[in-house]
Amino acid sequence: MTMMGVTPGESPASLYLPEEAHIVRIEELTDMEKLFEIKFADGRALGHHPGQFVQFSVLGVGECPISICSSPTRPESFELCIRRVGEVTSHIHQLQVDDSIGIRGPLGHGFDVDEMHGKDVLIVAGGLGMAPARSLIQYIMDERQRFGEFHLLYGAREPKELLFRDELALWRKSDDVNFHVTVDRPDEQWRGKSGVVTTLFRELPKLDPAETMVVIIGPPIMFKFVVLEVLSRRVPQKSIYCSLERRMKCGVGKCGHCQVNNVYVCQEGPVFKYGDLKAMREALE
Numbered sequence: 549m550t551m552m553g554v555t556p557g558e559s560p561a562s563l564y565l566p567e568e569a570h571i572v573r574i575e576e577l578t579d580m581e582k583l584f585e586i587k588f589a590d591g592r593a594l595g596h597h598p599g600q601f602v603q604f605s606v607l608g609v610g611e612c613p614i615s616i617c618s619s620p621t622r623p624e625s626f627e628l629c630i631r632r633v634g635e636v637t638s639h640i641h642q643l644q645v646d647d648s649i650g651i652r653g654p655l656g657h658g659f660d661v662d663e664m665h666g667k668d669v670l671i672v673a674g675g676l677g678m679a680p681a682r683s684l685i686q687y688i689m690d691e692r693q694r695f696g697e698f699h700l701l702y703g704a705r706e707p708k709e710l711l712f713r714d715e716l717a718l719w720r721k722s723d724d725v726n727f728h729v730t731v732d733r734p735d736e737q738w739r740g741k742s743g744v745v746t747t748l749f750r751e752l753p754k755l756d757p758a759e760t761m762v763v764i765i766g767p768p769i770m771f772k773f774v775v776l777e778v779l780s781r782r783v784p785q786k787s788i789y790c791s792l793e794r795r796m797k798c799g800v801g802k803c804g805h806c807q808v809n810n811v812y813v814c815q816e817g818p819v820f821k822y823g824d825l826k827a828m829r830e831a832l833e
Contacts, residue, residue: 563800566605566650572625574645577711581676582641583617584628586651593623594651598684599658599791599819603799604628604640605650612636613796613814616654617679619686629679629711655799656818659684659763659789667761668696670752672774674703674745674766678711680791680818681765685725692724696759699752702729703745703766707738726752745770749777757782764822765791775822785823792818792825 573585588594594602596616605611612634618627632641643649661684669688673681681702688695700719704710710729719727728748730741741748745766762778764771771790778788792813797805801812808828 566652569649569651571643571645571647578709581629581631581711584630585625587625594626594654596620596654597658598661598687599680600654600656602651602653602655606636606639609639610636613799615680617682619683619690621687621690631676652799656814658819661687664761665694668756668759669761670699671763672701672745674770677766678702682712684763689724698724699726701745701748705732707731707735746773746777755781755783760787762788786821788822790820790822790825792820
């Protein structure tokens with residue numbers, strides 16, 4: 549697989565030493581998530597691949613792994629969707645525009661977009677999985693002529709948890725993507741579809757198994773049921789990608805926090821082919 553950005557053994561300093569970067573824009577997406585637009589102090593592009601991540605550092609507090617949610621086709625800056633869930637992310641949510649931060653990366657293995665060129669693509673995203681999915685979605689939309697049919701299914705627990713609402717509205721109207729969204733627990737204002745994300749498969753046309761690549765990104769409980777839906781449509785296992793951001797911490801395979809059997813998710817993933825992933829006990833549990 550051809551990778552963009554930093555890979556282990558290529559430039560050790562960039563793997564272990566945070567580089568100075570600055571926040572140029574902050575957008576509140578939900579009560580728990582904020583979108584941070586970031587630029588390196590030296591002005592260089594991140595040079596990432598959809599599906600990779602970075603380590604976000606706050607001086608005197610710590611660092612945490614965060615998925616990149618913007619496409620490398622938009623190199624002037626990069627974007628991170630960050631949920632407030634712990635000490636480090638709580639401090640990140642207190643940062644302001646122009647604040648200086650540290651970034652390590654890009655890290656990990658992303659999606660092999662070269663393999664997807666010329667193919668139909670189905671992306672199934674659940675919950676916060678829409679953040680890393682957005683990087684690939686933007687890439688496909690920006691390079692639309694390189695792909696066949698494009699289908700996008702997105703599920704969230706509640707309407708208030710939906711991410712990137714402005715873009716969701718644009719995707720609904722676009723002829724470039726067959727987009728459907730659902731929520732598990734609709735509120736009184738919700739006028740869209742309700743139910744788990746697999747209920748959206750009824751909105752899909754008949755898939756050509758030999759010409760379709762499938763991407764699944766979301767909570768572990770979602771994988772099993774989405775994979776069953778995809779396999780029932782005879783898509784081969786080698787054509788199914790899963791993004792497994794499982795308990796990553798250091799980003800470089802040193803702490804063992806994300807280890808599944810003999811595999812370090814932060815290095816060999818977070819993106820895996822389903823055919824490889826299903827043999828990894830506990831990977832999808």
